[in-house]
Amino acid sequence: MTQTFRHPRRQFLKLVPASLLLAGAAVALQAPAARAQTFPAKPVTLIVPYPAGGATDVQMRSLALAASKRLGQPIVIVNQPGVGGTLGPAAMARTAAPDGYTISVINAALFRLPHIQRVSYNALTDFTFIMGLNSYVYxxxxxxxxxxxxxxxxxxxxxxxxxxxxxxxxxxxxxxxxxxxxxxxxxxxxxxxxxxxxxxxxxxxxxxxxxxxxxxxxxxxxxxxxxxxxxxxALNERLKRWPQVPTLRELGYDIAIQSEVGLAGPKGMPPAVVQALHDAFKASLSDPGYQQALQAESMPNIYLSTAEYRQYAQTQFASDKRFVEELGIRLAD
Incomplete structure (x- = not known):
């Protein structure tokens, strides 16, 4: 007598309702997305491109502590000063994986230095801009x-x-x-x-x-x-905290500086990771410790979204080019 062999898996599939099979397929498709949403699964490194103990370092330590509570992982500060605050971000752009676990504080010098000397980075394409935080008061x-x-x-x-x-x-x-x-x-x-x-x-x-x-x-x-x-x-108006101190413009020198401080990572970071970092840091901008550190330096809390900060980078890059050409500044390579 001839017997027909039936594969166990085929037999199983015939017994399982189609609705359950579809549900299982949906879960399988969602698994990668679920894994991506677990960011961060380990500590995040934040490069502060200035020496420890300075105003920016104090501010970022307060902000990082608040943001770490929202991320559910520690944020480790690494001080990497040099080259006008661009050494740390430039090294990150060259060597860090675009996974969100290494990010950096960046300042306006990042967009100016390429017009003055040869640099190892492209200011507009080698970074993933996360958000703007505040502005220095010169x-x-x-x-x-x-x-x-x-x-x-x-x-x-x-x-x-x-x-x-x-x-x-x-x-x-x-x-x-x-x-x-x-x-x-x-x-x-x-x-x-x-x-x-x-x-x-x-x-x-x-x-x-x-x-x-x-x-x-x-x-x-x-x-x-x-x-x-x-x-x-170097502002458009006198500071409320220092009303007796004039602006340079009042004295006849048309100099007003907008020097935005922000966060960026290496190019190619997943949008979901950028959003997670943005949301955690944005929610921490009202932290009392961070606010106190800003007030000590009379610095405004100027928030820029990811898109706004990206636009700021492009605008700053173009305006710095004009200033550098006007002044004829060129540093040795």
């Missing part, structure tokens, strides 16, 4: 015991002593450097520009008398404690 400051009480006093000294007035800022090609060069050009003076790795280092040099003045952000806490004297701010 000011002209001197040590509290300095002989100079006004910006006009600095200018008068520089005119009488060409090249002797030393002005500090964070790195070559940064907003502070550009502001220094623009002020010197408008005032018709020659100054000695002194770059530092971070604002904390520049402040130490200023207070210690190693430089005469500083055009940089991060002066707030030192001005509040009476260790530095703020002479002017």
């Amino acid at each position: 000011g002209v400051s001197v040590a509290a015991d300095s002989r100079w009480k006004r910006v006009e006093d600095l200018i008068a000294y520089a005119r009488a002593n060409p090249g002797k007035l030393s002005i500090a800022s964070v790195g070559n090609g940064t907003s502070g450097h550009i502001a220094t060069e623009r002020l010197a050009k408008m005032a018709g003076i020659k100054v000695n520009f002194v770059p530092f790795k971070g604002g904390a280092d520049a402040l130490v040099a200023l207070i210690g008398g190693h430089v005469d003045a500083m055009i940089e952000a991060g002066w707030g806490a030192m001005a509040e404690s009476g260790k530095v004297r703020l002479l002017a701010v």
Whole structure:
């Protein structure tokens, strides 16, 4: 007698209702999406491209602590200063996997430096822009015991002593450097520009008398404690917290700086991962510790969405190109 062999799986499929088979297929299709939604499954590294202890470092540690609670994973701060705050982001763009586990704080120098010297990154295509966080407030400051009480006093000294007035800022090609060069050009003076790795280092040099003045952000806490004297701010309006301090525009120098601080990762990050990071950090912007750190430096909490921050990057890149060409700044490669 001939017997027909029936494959066990086929027999099983005949016994299982079609609706259950379809449901099982749907679950299988959803599995990859479910795995993607588990981000983050391990700690996230946040590169802060300035030395520990500076204003940006303090702010980012507060913000990261708040965001880590929403992500459900620790956010580990790694300080990687250098090249005006672009060394860390550039290294991340070259070496980090686009999985969201390594991101970086970025500043406006990232978009300016390519116009000044050869760099290892493309400012518009090598990064995944996540969001904008706040904006640095640049000011002209001197040590509290300095002989100079006004910006006009600095200018008068520089005119009488060409090249002797030393002005500090964070790195070559940064907003502070550009502001220094623009002020010197408008005032018709020659100054000695002194770059530092971070604002904390520049402040130490200023207070210690190693430089005469500083055009940089991060002066707030030192001005509040009476260790530095703020002479002017590079804004459109006076600060509410420092109403007695004029803007550079009021003094006849058309210099107002918008230097956005934001978050970015390497290019190619999945949209779902970008969204998860964006949402966690956005929800943390109101954290009291972070807000206090911003207020100490009179920094505005300027949020930009992912799309808005991407547009800011393009606009900043184009405007910096014009400024650099106007001033004729070029650094050695």
